[in-house]
Amino acid sequence: MVSAMHDHTTDRPGRTGRPRSAEADAAILAATREALVDLGWSKLTLGDVATRAGVAKTTLYRRWAGKNELVVDAVAELFDELELPDRGSLAADVEGVVLQFADLLARPETRTALMAVVAESTGDEALRARIRTSIVDRQKRLVLEGRQRAQERGELPAEDDPETAARTADLIFDVVAGAVVHRSLVSSEPVDTEWARSFTALLLGGLAQAGGRPSHT
Amino acid sequence: MVSAMHDHTTDRPGRTGRPRSAEADAAILAATREALVDLGWSKLTLGDVATRAGVAKTTLYRRWAGKNELVVDAVAELFDELELPDRGSLAADVEGVVLQFADLLARPETRTALMAVVAESTGDEALRARIRTSIVDRQKRLVLEGRQRAQERGELPAEDDPETAARTADLIFDVVAGAVVHRSLVSSEPVDTEWARSFTALLLGGLAQAGGRPSHT
DNA sequence: CGATATACGCTACGACTCGTAGCGAAAGCT
DNA sequence: AGCTTTCGCTACGAGTCGTAGCGTATATCG
Incomplete structure (x- = not known):
């Protein structure tokens, strides 16, 4: 429950008249x-x-200006539910957030709305920005949290270059969110515990091996 | 250039009357x-x-029955362009197909249509099936081709269990396609050579390490 | 060649949704 | 109180939807 709403009901103090309900x-x-x-x-x-x-x-x-803006706000609320309780290991944390995200995408309103709004946003810069701030950034914090915990546990090395660190975080975010979305919505196959485990193994293996240097030649 | 169209203009031989143009x-x-x-x-x-x-x-x-079906067919044609020329190594092949897929998603008609159709398909099983056969399966062949080549090169071990092999192929497919789509359309950031290289390193590292056994406990 | 069967272009139609305007009443703030 | 803004309601022109009906064009079959 965040106190700050988006921008509609922002009752500015110097405002007279009947407030919005x-x-x-x-x-x-x-x-x-x-x-x-x-x-x-x-x-x-x-x-x-x-x-x-x-x-x-x-x-x-x-x-609201139209259907797009309304639906973005309606769905953004759902993403607040995502949390990242400490499950003890990086693998468990990843697995947990994957399943949690999959549950969110299993709900009909999320499935439909997320893709539709992204589709509309391809030709609408303002809408794209709204999605970024209302939805994307709200998930990205999970990656940052998870990495920090893993570093404190000693599972991941501390990052030297902050820029590389940011790029890696973005990469991981796109891989995790993208894979779950694609599996769930495009391939339309279930994201169950087994899949989450395989995916986590793949991701962590990649993180462990590919420290940063390219692998070919 | 596949000879078999979808099902519209299929001029059945035992058909009389004026054929469709x-x-x-x-x-x-x-x-x-x-x-x-x-x-x-x-x-x-x-x-x-x-x-x-x-x-x-x-x-x-x-x-066509409606907007959805029409757009699926209109966009499915574009996915025929995807190919997988032998670039000499698994890493180069992956990097190449990632960039190729990104180019496809950079075109405005693909960006808009793919997401919109997926959104509509969430409540329409027939449409979902149409997407699977017209679009998804057409890309999945690239994964299978790439793996076979890598196995012939000795970069990947031959699979014992065919079922595990199929699951792994599906996993890789969702990870690759999902990551590129998410990076490109949701995060709206460019899929350039640098990103493709980082992603490839992550994926191949994961494949090399996580042979199949779970990593935690 | 004639008969049959289907596709095509065109027009028209009722049903629906859109987004806006105008009105009187309600609900807050000073 | 008086002022200001929101609310519910009704009505409106514009645009789209998907279908029906008609006459014409173009194939195959006997």
Whole structure:
């Protein structure tokens, strides 16, 4: 539960008049997720969301510019659930976060919305930025946390060059998130414990061996 | 250049009457890709595609059930371009196919369409199957080819259990394709030679070390 | 060659969604 | 109180959807 919302209901202190209903915000976002499950992305209409939320359609348009922005906010909330409890070893931590992420992607609203919003963002820089700050960065912290713990345990060496460290973190992030998403949504095969274990072995093996120098010639 | 089309223009021999125009098929698919670049997914209308292709809107609906199916076919053609020339080493082969795949994903029509179709497929089993056969399986062959070559070179050991071999191939496929897609479309950062080299080092390191046994405990 | 069967282009249609405008009423702040 | 902003409601033109109906074009079969 983060206190800072995105930017809608930010009740600026020097603001007079009737404030926006925070309950309406929550109801709309919940209704959006519900409608996503029932209808999917393309058949989701803002009018339907308004009806489900018990608000007027105009209220919706007063707060969000369109379907894209609304769905990003509705789904971003779900990513707050991701956590990284200390499971004792780097392998266990990776395995845990993979399964956790897979569970999140197993939910119908996440499956549909994440891909759809990414698709729309390919031609919309503002939307892409919104996704980065609302979703991507929120997951990347898990990689940083996990690495730090592993370094404290002595499982990973301390990084010398901070720039290389950042690049490696980005690489790992794309590999982990990408593999889980691809397995789950594109190949449409289950991310179970067995797969998570194989994947973790592959990743940690790569980290252990490829310290940084290229492998060929 | 595969001779067998999907299923539309399959001129069955025992068929009487005027056959469907193969030119119209090609024109429609090209127009679809063009419209995707200009409009993106959500603003793409089938009426517009028909106009661009120089055919009647009804002709479009006679061949495809809707936007989803049309776009899958339009994009599937692009994946035929992927090839795996022998570059001499496993590392070079992996690096090459990563860059090639990244180039494909850099094209606006691929970026938009692939994610959008995957998003729609989350609630549509038929569409999911169509994606699997038209797109996913077409890429998976690259993994199998690459592994066989590496085994012939002696870079990888021959597999004993065919089932384990298949699982490993699927894992590698999801890791490679997923990482490239995620880096390119979600993180929206470039897949350049440097990234491809780092990724390849990570992957091959993992393959070399994690033979199959789990790493923890 | 004529008959049959299918595809094609065109037009028109009802149903739906979109995003906006205008109104009176409600709910806060000073 | 008085002011300001939000809210719910209704209505609207514009655009898209997917389908039906018609006459015409182009194949195969007898």
